[in-house]
Amino acid sequence: MAKQTAPVKKNETITLNFEDLTHEGNGVGKINGYPLFVPNALPGEEAMVKVIKVNKNFGFGKVLELIKVSPERIDPVCHMNCNGCGLQHMSYRLQLEMKQNQVKNAMKKIAHLEHVPVHPIIGMTDPLHYRNKVQIPVGEKNGELITGFYQKRSHRIIENTETCTTHNETINEVVKEVRSIAGKLGIKAYNEEKHSGVLRHIMVRTGDATNEIMVVLVTRTEKLPNKEVLIKELTGAFPNIKSIVQSINDKRTNVILGKRTKILWGEEYIYDKIGDLSFAISAKSFYQVNPEQTKVLYDKALEYAQIGGEDVVIDAYCGIGTISLFLAQQAKKVYGVEIVPEAINDAKKNAKLNGIINAEFYVGEAEKVMPWWKAQGLNPDVIVVDPPRKGCDEALLHAMSDMGPKRIVYVSCNPSTLARDLRILEDRGYEAKEVQPVDMFPQTGHVECVALMSRINR
Template identity: 60%
Template sequence: MTDAPPVQKNETVEVTFTDLSHDGSGVGKVKGYTLFVPDVLPGETAEVKVIKLKKAYGFGKKLEILKQSPERVDPPCEIFGRCGGCQIQHLSYKGQLDFKQKQVREALSRIGGLDHIDVLSVLGMDEPWNYRNKAQVPVASRNGELIAGFYQKRSHHIIEMDHCLIQDSTNDEVIQEVKRIAKDCGIEPYDEERHRGTLRHIVVRVGRVSGELMVILVTRGQDLPFRKRFIQELPKKFPQIKSIAQNINTRRTNTIFGEETRILWGREVIYDQIGDVKFAISARSFYQVNPEQTKVLYDKALEYAGLTGEETVIDAYCGIGTISLFLAQKAGHVYGVEIVPEAIEDAKANAALNKLSNVTFEVGKSEDVIPAWAEKGIKPDVIVVDPPRKGCDQALLDTIIDMKPKRMVYVSCNPATLARDLRILEDGGFKTEAVQPVDMFPQTTHVECVALMSRVEK
């Protein structure tokens, strides 16, 4: 017979909190039993109602804070706590940076056993607001009225929103104008349960340096009624709009975009730049949402790569070539590989746009393409990886260990998989010199890192 939790559902308990979880909930213990509670901070004591119990841990709801943390601030957003976009607006910005450094350090220690690694202070923003260059909001109907906003935490219930404090304010203004036109024209919002209606999502992208705007209207079917109204009225109110597109998504899915995109007006791309590198951004291009901090991230990756102008570099998850082109400014030659064909086309176009001829891009799996390059005599001095949240494929890590580059730069958006992969690479003959966290997503729990590894000569 297993031991029952020392608390009961609906019981009120007093809890002192010592940590934050990966989703920003406070972590505290009652008689050794862990409780996760939103909207409380480390160092705080609160009266908590127990609302859900599992064998090893439970969840609670804050009733009253009895002792407050000096790092607590009043969240400026009126829908914070209901909207799922931000998790830690109630924590001072210094407190957010300290939390993210601790999050990285603990992941490296707990998952990778990497206590020797120097985790540097997080590189934050001077102004940690209005940084996102892409807004994508779902559309629905409520009481017969078209609404758009963000999903409530852990649900598909839309919290209507006029202004988001982490989005570029111009994007918010464009969304409001699209909503106005759609309402005036009686365009039917998408009904997720019945899979009916026309307008599913409104997506707006802005070039933070260029100021150029792209508007993408995601529809359930081929038809977009009153498309001429959008084409006539949006650029008139916002002359910086250079592209209006329709994306067609006919599937019952949570995925925003479908496979087909039509340009209704203007260009296929808008332009932006990070540092001295210019990028063409299409409707479905992956492009970092915080370009100011992306430059900080890439400058650190470039520094860690230690390039003198002679090196051969492989970028193993090159996407549209953002890191590759940054590195190509200082490298002898950069080889980029990416599994998404459209991204490679964008990467080649971006190389031409920047008149960089010392780059080669190829479609395929890194673990297949890189050994094929090795057979052709391409031996990298530096390998750079920037994988998705799931981290590097084991076959790629084996390939990197076999190729024995002098240095490796690992750009990560997930401290847990970073810790796992660094452990494997250390066991394969590399040493982690430093890990530099960068705050790409202020007010949220997410953190990016750049890690430098060097080959240990035996």
């Protein structure tokens, strides 16, 4: 049988009509049934496209010239090429539609759960300037300090990210000021090729409800030149700074924060509120970056959990206790488990901060701790799980279903792994009831979801 070849060749220029979007927001056009994925192209558009890569079953291209323009195309607020906000060229309405379809497709094609309602995605009124945390690499150009984001698939810094439209505007100002002061004081940027220099990253966190600011300076060296002057000038420029932290990372690594941190000035924590609850946030705390939508997400998780005053709840991947403490307001008892000891310390601090005495927190792997709890006679009514993008380990899914809770509430930042895990839980005696997408990351292809599963009583 003759070997099938693609109908296009690399570097060929073609005219292409676009009919769909990938889950990353790339336009999809077809030549004789062969799909080409092209960034910055929208359904309904026609463009001159250069083919840049050809695989057996699909290829990639780039737009040279738009011939027909979609009414959903808008002028991006930001024209930088850092690829952090790959959807800025499409209307917010289309962004939400794309994410809604992404979740629906995952439920259909991966979970095979076409019957499960995927509710209309909850978007933002203003989908800009929502991030309360950023981590910005520092470099040098012509002897001057520069800050920015790495260009996609490279370590070349794209400058001027103090204009980034997803950041809280205060954060942009703080990063600019840190760079200016550090440059004036002669603090050298880290050079990853030579493993030399001092300042690697600038991290800034803000409390949305409190306006408190934390600045984390990630350095290669323990010594930070002229730190007293830097602290004085920075706190003088921003009186809301409550914490300046140094994170020492002397390794050749892409990991941003080092294992050692020390407080240079102020407190170890800043504070924020979600609803009626207060949270202490340290340099290493996992805390959702979109405060407005976090409240929406957690309210939905609480609604799905349907907790009564006599219910016992387990929160797997509890982090610093954000969801746990929401649950504890309604439950008889909440047990949180998390593998990161510092997070559990923060969770205990946050429970005390809010006067919550019916939440207990444990360090460990949830898939190992939960079978031990079961052996001790713990029978939860509800389990809430909020795993990282890779989803749940299958052993954890087995541990959850073996405990037999009435409901499982799954909070997910990746529809594909959510769908995979829901399928496993379906096969272990649970039924997926509904899924609610929430847009936590406007201008990007990411989408958060809350899913409800109920035990099938046989």
